[in-house]
Amino acid sequence: MRIDRISFVDDVDTPEAAIISCGKLMLEAGLIKPSYIPAMIDVYHQLGAYMVIAPHVALPHASPQSGALKSGICLCVLRNPVIFGHSDNDPVHLLFGLASHDGNSHIQNLAEVADFLGYDQNITNIISSKTIAEIEYIFMSKKGEL
Amino acid sequence: MITKPLKIVAVCGCGMGSSVILRMNAEKALKELQIPGKIEVADVTTGKGAARDADLILVSSELLGLFKDAKQPVIALKSFVNKNELIEKLRSFMETYEEKQ
Numbered sequence: 001m002r003i004d005r006i007s008f009v010d011d012v013d014t015p016e017a018a019i020i021s022c023g024k025l026m027l028e029a030g031l032i033k034p035s036y037i038p039a040m041i042d043v044y045h046q047l048g049a050y051m052v053i054a055p056h057v058a059l060p061h062a063s064p065q066s067g068a069l070k071s072g073i074c075l076c077v078l079r080n081p082v083i084f085g086h087s088d089n090d091p092v093h094l095l096f097g098l099a100s101h102d103g104n105s106h107i108q109n110l111a112e113v114a115d116f117l118g119y120d121q122n123i124t125n126i127i128s129s130k131t132i133a134e135i136e137y138i139f140m141s142k143k144g145e146l
Numbered sequence: 147m148i149t150k151p152l153k154i155v156a157v158c159g160c161g162m163g164s165s166v167i168l169r170m171n172a173e174k175a176l177k178e179l180q181i182p183g184k185i186e187v188a189d190v191t192t193g194k195g196a197a198r199d200a201d202l203i204l205v206s207s208e209l210l211g212l213f214k215d216a217k218q219p220v221i222a223l224k225s226f227v228n229k230n231e232l233i234e235k236l237r238s239f240m241e242t243y244e245e246k247q
Binding site for chain 2: 051052055064088114115118
């Protein structure tokens with residue numbers, strides 16, 4: 001499982017602002033072109049909170065043609081959670097921004113991240129982390145994989 | 147007994163994020179329940195077409211409204227990473243499905 005970049009964000013209070021923060025991280029990591037950020041917001045506006053895939057976890061993404069340069073995932077941890085409008089999984093604390101340039105090469109990594117998120121304790125542990133090092137440790141101690 | 151493998155379509159917004167997770171978990175769930183089946187991934191625009199000859203549609207509870215007119219059975223999921231939710235819902239689907247066969 002590989003997370004390209006991790007960052008804490010304290011000052012967002014809307015889903016759009018949260019997606020933009022995550023998008024900036026993905027931009028810094030070289031995963032996307034700037035056009036990918038409004039594309040992720042469009043997906044949210046068109047389809048709503050379905051991208052909140054687990055309790056407190058959103059997976060913002062857009063199609064490969066929207067400006068994805070590489071396959072990868074960045075994690076944005078919101079210090080103040082945001083309501084996305086999901087009937088069960090709000091509020092959102094964690095955004096795993098996903099990009100795939102070919103619609104294919106991200107699958108193995110995404111599968112491992114999904115597996116990791118399948119354990120509620122992992123989500124709780126990341127939310128309560130205070131530093132990036134703590135989060136990296138949680139990823140690393142995940143059953144010896146990384 | 148099911149003689150023909152189930153055709154299942156997992157639908158999400160782009161066909162590359164949550165539906166991919168859903169396919170992976172559904173494959174594990176089918177294996178655990180010993181149900182023969184094949185799972186395809188689709189996005190919301192191709193989803194309805196792909197679902198036309200499917201035996202089952204898997205979708206986020208948030209996208210259920212798009213499939214309210216679907217003739218095929220639909221399983222709506224709250225969490226895409228919770229295997230138990232999927233296994234439970236597949237198990238109860240199979241009970242009705244097998245009765246109809």
